[in-house]
Amino acid sequence: MTEIEKIAGKAPYVFIIRTGADYPQLRSIKKWNDGTMMITVNPGSQETESRLLRIKEQFSINSEGSVRVEFWLSETVGIPKLLKVDLESNKLEIVKEALFVREVTVLYKYQVYRFPLKNYVYPHNPIRGNPTVAKMGCPPHFLVREGIGTLKHHETEEFLIKAREEDLKTLQSMVQWVDPKKVEGTLLYPGHLAIEKYDKLPRFLQFRESRLDTYLSLKFLGVKQAEKNAVKNILQKVVGQYHEERFTSFDHYKLHLIENAKVMNWSKTELHEALSVIEVWEEDEECGRQILLGPHAIKLTKVKTLDGRWRQGLSKLADHHLEGKTPDQALQGGLLYEVTTDTLIGIKHGGRQSLKLTGTKQTWYVTLADCLVYQRSDNKVVPVLIRLENRVDEEPETWWVPPPPGSSKDDPEYLQWLLAKMYFRGSDLNRYSLCAHFCRAHAVGEVFGVAAYRNLPNAHPILRLLQPHIQGIIPVNVHARVIFQAPEDGGFSMFIGVGDQTREVFENYFKEFCYEELLFPRSIEVREVQDVPGYYHRDDMLASWKIIEAYVNEMVDLTYATSEDVLKDEEIQNFAREIAEHGFGRFEKKAGFPRSISNKEKLCEYLTAIVFNFSFYHASVNFQTFKYSFPPNAPTCMLKPPPAQDEVITMDRILDSLPVGELAFLSYNVAYNLAQYSPIERFFLEDPAEDKLGIIGENMAVAPEQEACIRRMVEGMRQLKQKIDDRNSKLKFRYDLLSPSNVPITTQT
Structure with missing residues (x-):
């Protein structure tokens, strides 16, 4: 038989297989050669299924790479709609290396068909037969739908329906909700993944190796230094020379920060920003600026009445405090705002781990601290x-x-006010760390991640929209739960005032939490802070919300022709139902989360809130903590009770109240680690070489019309960055925290 006769009735199919998972690129480039990749086109179709294609190549592992192969297939195969991707090992070792497959592109009759996988495939041993269940943290194989993705009720071919059902069944076996009876006992806390240990996670839920290496390296250096401090304390106690590492002045704290920055090799740029804050931290204008632009900028609220918590203290205010206005006049003029710390009600003093860490038993005082804020002329x-x-x-x-005008820094009135601000800032830091950051950004976010993986198969367009944003939340939360919820073993109880009772703080927060908190424009209206001048946090958050909202609306329009399509989509309805029932089922009225989504508008709102929560909201409460972590500015704990009303405050009283050296180091180190993230995974990258690895490269949305939506969104982010840059050129302190070039697309730390 001639070659022409062999290929009669066949057509060429070109397969381009992209692999490689780690960013930034590691120093060594490894190749996967543990076996053979096997691909079947249209598996399960009686009419169009292809023969098994065996591809034995060296695939890139550590950096992005591609392999191109070509096959002659029967023309009856036709258009590739579904691929089955599997690996067969040629080794007998017990442990082999999984391969991250980014995408398989098929060229057929001059048309391009893209199959986004973005997952790990584990090679099975051919002697034992093909596995049918998840093994070694990976599905037995992958069934990947082409292009834009589809809704289940739009599928017309049985083999495609069965493929998405099998895909979902496999994922649900790997991603399971924790037993509600194990969710912190009787305390209120959202549902989350049942797996408790990081190394037990499915491979696709673990960090990429380069990201994990960076995280563990920073953590190791910090733990090593903390252990070194503890060992030194023990040895000094044995020989009778131990004394707490206390500070003699604010300059001493500054020197301590600089010395530790050298030891830990912290970024000089980030250290410079922290030192710039230290120069002005005592000023009331700087305290006000941090209320507007610091890590807890979402808490400012307009005062609606002076009765209640404020009335008794108003007699303390003098004419100069409100520029000659009475408190009621300032209230009527809309010039009064407040930051309150009611989430700490009922929380006992901390310090259980102080002896272990510092060598002496300390009490870390939990203080309810509220601040009335005035907008000056x-x-x-x-x-x-x-x-x-x-x-x-x-x-x-x-x-x-505040002290009278002209007061010196030695006056008792000045020192009283300075110490009061420390207690307020410390209480606010404790609450923001546990509530605004961990509870709101992490614990709530994990609910969306688990529900998405369990209910949206690879073929669903909305998974392709959400995938780059949800990919970081579960691995970081598995690590974080050990740290935040381990008062007996250390964790945050090692240095943060309320750390002994993190669970109780969580419950206080979640008693008040509801779905509407996720809607940032709504929160601006509820807090009535639309007109506060210089509130760049609000401006940048609203601008980014609008860009994401427009992007989500476009993507939803590509998926759903009408609201009836949303109602018929059982997978998206199951997604919403599990969020309400498994995520917030123990909350009153399920925290306001809907059990179903009735129309396109509500779906767009919901998805916008999810993407925004994983990105801009998380960035706003996480990535500038190191800048403000100078202990006198934001103490993690206070070693003395708040002063009595008639107490005369001295500098010694202030220094004795602030954290000692071991605690100061931990606060710096944790704040610095939290601020680190993958430089690639951002909304906007100016370098074209990086941009292909940014949100477009990360997204599972691969159809041209989807990528067009992404590019329009990225252009909106570019314009926002330019606007922020122009504004910052006129400011003494840059506020570029929410510049799209600084915001990761997923929650990482």
Whole structure:
């Protein structure tokens, strides 16, 4: 038989297989050669299934690479709609290396068909037969739908329906909700993944190796230094020379930061920013700026009444505090705002681990601290009244106001006010770390990730929209739960005032949490902060929300022709149902999360909130903590109770109240580690070489019309970055925290 006769009735199919998972590129480039890749076109179709294609090549592992192969297949195979991708090992070792397959592209009759996989395939041993269940953290094989993806009720061919059902069944076996009875006992906490240990996670839910290596390296250096401090303390106690590493001045704290930055090799740029804050941290204008632009900028709320918590302390205010206005006049003028810390009500003092860490037993005082903020005529926002209450010890509340104009830094009134601000800033930091950051960004976010993987198969267009944004939340949360919820073994109880009772703080927060908190424009209206000048956090968050909202609307329009399509989509409805029932089923009224999604508008709102929560919201509460971590500016704990109303404050009293050296180091180190993220996974990358690895490269949305939506979104991000750059050129302190070039597309730390 001639070659022409052999290929009669056949057509050429070209397969381009892209592999490689780690960014940034590691120093060595490894190749996978553990066996053979096997691909079947249209598996399960009686009419169009191809023969098994065996591809024995060296595939890239550590960096992105591609392999091109060509096959003659029967023309009856026709258009490739579904691929089955599997690996067969040629080795007998027990442990082999999984291969990350990014995408398989098929060229057929001059048309391009793209199959996004973005997952790990594990080679099975041919002697034992093909596995049918997940093994070694990987599915037995992958069934990948082409192009834009489809809705289940739009499928007309049985083999495609069966493929998405098998895909979903496999994922559900690997991603399971924790037993509700194990969710922190009787305490209120969202549902999450049942797996408790990182190394037990499915491979696709683990960090990429380069990202994990960076994280573990930073963690190791910090732990090593902390252990070195602890060993030194023990040895000094044995020989009777131990004394706590206390500070003699604010400059001493500054020197301590600089010395540790050298030891830990922290970024000089980030250290410079922290030192810039240290130069002005004592000023009321700087305190006001941090309320607007610091890590907890989402808490500012307009005061609606002075009755209740504020009325008793108003007599402390003098004419100069409100520029000659009475408190009621300032209230009527819409010039008063507040930051409160009610989430700490009922939380006992911490310090259980202080002996282990510092060598002496300490009490870390939990103080209810509220701040009344005034908008001056020069549009500066400044604190004017602070309420402190040591409710744990049943001490009466106290009230503190700024000193008279012209006061020196040695005056008792100045020191009283400075110490009151420290208690307020410390309480706010404790609450923001556990509530605004971990609870709101991480614990809530994991619900969306688990529900998406369990209910949206590879073929679903909405999974392709969400995948780059949900990919980081589960692995980081498995690590974080050990740290945040381990008061007996250390964790955050090692240095943060409320760390002994993280679970109780979580419950306080979640008693008030609801779905509407995720809708940032709505939160601006509820808090009535639309007109606060210099509130760049609000401006940048709203601008980014609008860009993401427009992007999500376009992607949803590509998927759903009408709202009826949304109602008929059982997979997206199951997604919403599991969020409400498994994620927030123990919450009152399921925290306001809908059990179903009734129309396209509600779906767009829901998806916008999810993408925004994983990216811009998380960035706003996480990535500048190191800048403000100078202990006198934001103490993680206070070693003395808040002052009595008639107490005369001295500098010694202030220094004795602030964290000692071991605690200061831990606060720096944790804050620095939290601020690190993969430089590639951002919304906007100016370098064209990086951009192909950014959100477009990460997205499973591969159809031309989907990528066009992504590119329009990226252009919106470019314009936002330019707007932020132009604004910052006129500011003393740049505020580029929410510049798209600084915001990761997924929650990483």
